[in-house]
Amino acid sequence: MLTRLSQSEARRLAISSQGLDGHWHPPKGKEGVVEAIGRLGYVQIDTIAVVERAHHHTLWARCPDYTPQMLHQLQTVDRRIFEYWANAASYIPMADYRFYLPQMRAAANRRHEWYLSNEGREIRKHVMARIRDEGPLRSADFKAPTGRKRGSWWDWKPAKQALEWLFDMGELMIAERRNFQRLYDLTERVLPASVNTTVPSPEDVARFIVRRVLGTWGVAPVSELRWGWHRHPGIADAVAELTSTGEVTAVRIGGLEEDWLALTRTVEAPGQAPGSDHVHILSPFDSMVIRRSHLARLFDFHCKLECYMPAPKRQWGYFCLPILCGERFIGRIDAKAHRKAKTLIIRKLIAEPSVREFYGVLAALASTLWTFAAFNGCEQVVIEKTTPAQLKKPLQRELT
Template sequence: MHELTRDQARRIAVRAQLLDADRPGDVVEVAEQLAVIKIDPTAVIAPCEHTMLWSRIGWSYETGQLQKAVEIDRLLFEYDGTYRPTSLLPLMRPAMRRYPQYEKQRQWLEANDAFRRDVLARLRAEGPMLADEIPDTAQVVRDSADGWYGPNQVPRMLEALSRQGVVAVSGRQGRRRVWDVAERVFPSVLPEYPDDEADRLLAERRLQAAGIAKQRSPWTRVGEAGEPARVEGSKWMWRVDPEALAHRDDEIDGRVAFLNPYDGMLSDRPRLKELFEFDYVLEQFKPKAQRVHGYFAHPILMGDRFVGQLDAQLDKREGVLQVNAIHEQLPFEPEEYDMIRAELDDLAEWLGVPVAGAG
């Protein structure tokens, strides 16, 4: 049982997410460590996948590097609204073969078996294709209770087949996904793992990305991966990545990072509050009158502490990065404010615009 201070636990988490001063060199290195890069079209500043990569790599990151890694080098692949390293694919195959687990989805697929075969035949003969280029021949229509899917059943079928590893996203036209059969997207030869070993190795990769996680967490499912730990002042039982422990006492250089609201560092909200004492609420879906920090405020990480939130957006019409407010968790020291302004200037330079507003 490892005994960790809160400072040590935070340092482990920050390093695991590649947010310390030792920046990674490229897109693939980031993906291999983080395991998951969220794709989200909300581009208040820039889409999540690009801001996640910029916040780690810095000024040398160019958006075309991600496209090259996914569509040309095939070192990353798109799955379920994320980019993942291709090294994870063999570990995901057993779960793909078990899909679907819910009876309603299984019944819909069985009832639409002819539709399924139509989609695969079309892709094999004519792919890669956009979803709207594939005819909807569904025998059974399933309504979308949450409004996520429209009446066209093709996107729903493609999503189901992608979760089975039968089709895959081969690339994108703008924000639109281009689909193909999986054998033309994924490597032809992949190692095979038994279900239990694959699940264990996936848990280890999740812990590697988190550094430290609550042992029983629905947000960071690490199970028995790593080694047990206690954190000073916390009643939780934790699991910690053994490799991360070697640097637990190393100081974190106080660089600044602006994190997209969908960044993986923020996804485990209970851990964020327990370790960092940061209670982050995304106000995107709140009525305007109820917002405190802004529609899509980016948390500001400085070293191993969250110090505030950045309310800003890229104003394409005016050609500026418009800063509405910099909300301070605690009052900034002058040198801390200078560091934040320097990071803002770097962000604006990456976007190719000047900074406007907020002092």
């Protein structure tokens, strides 16, 4: 059976699945954050802090009362989320832990020659013994003691490498982040006893990936059925099985050539259309935009991270934030939060060339900018440049 959707309907499914259509209302406090992470499957962690870090930004976009302390408590005290590799380093629902066990086993099988050397074994034993005896430790806690020469096995770099390998293999977990630094502890002391640690079969993992991808993004082509950067060889069989049982539906989207897929329950109960003045300012690491090819195909919006490029080569700016309005991405802003001055600087606002209705949503955009400024601890919003230039004055008027 083939379900036909317009691009508008497919976009609506995607935005609804992401919890950004204005019709999903998570509980207040930590419970809402848990629901948001569960809905997305993972929330990517990033170090860039020109505005509030990506993981906080992603959760705030869905949970208006979100504070970073909520995330800290969920990881450190409640143990309802854990940190591991999804698309990158990410916060992941603890309920999904078992589906990452094959990835941990694969990491154990990719051990480096140094890891297996006598020196590597000694460092691993030393690292594990210290953590077992002293409790959670940072990589910085393994710097060479006073009086010892650097370059010995006490050195920070090999110990840091051992910590990362032990983490990848699942022998250590992140107990908490303190001032954004990881604290490693024994998995047995972090992982709740109630968590299912049964290693899933390859078929179980393939079904998990299909359900997760379609549940998170609403619709996806077969080529996008991956979780993180890993492509699972059993995806085609999982799709065939879930389609035959009616859990997954083949979808043809108007204007797009490739066949797509969706969970049948989402197609049968499509999301309501988001309001045309419903505006989100998103992180470039937000789940909604992290799959660039998916974003380009479904929304005809191109998003590229330019902070690692030389300034003269940047098209949009250092750290551009996509603007989602209703069912369309209408532009992007290059923003910086000057926290000491409590000022959000919009270095550049760029409207999408195809968007004619931008002027009609300036009031809603201004309101969202003020909310975003408050989230970043800012009390002023300054617009430096807009493209087209004639947007600047009317937007400034809406901000006053």
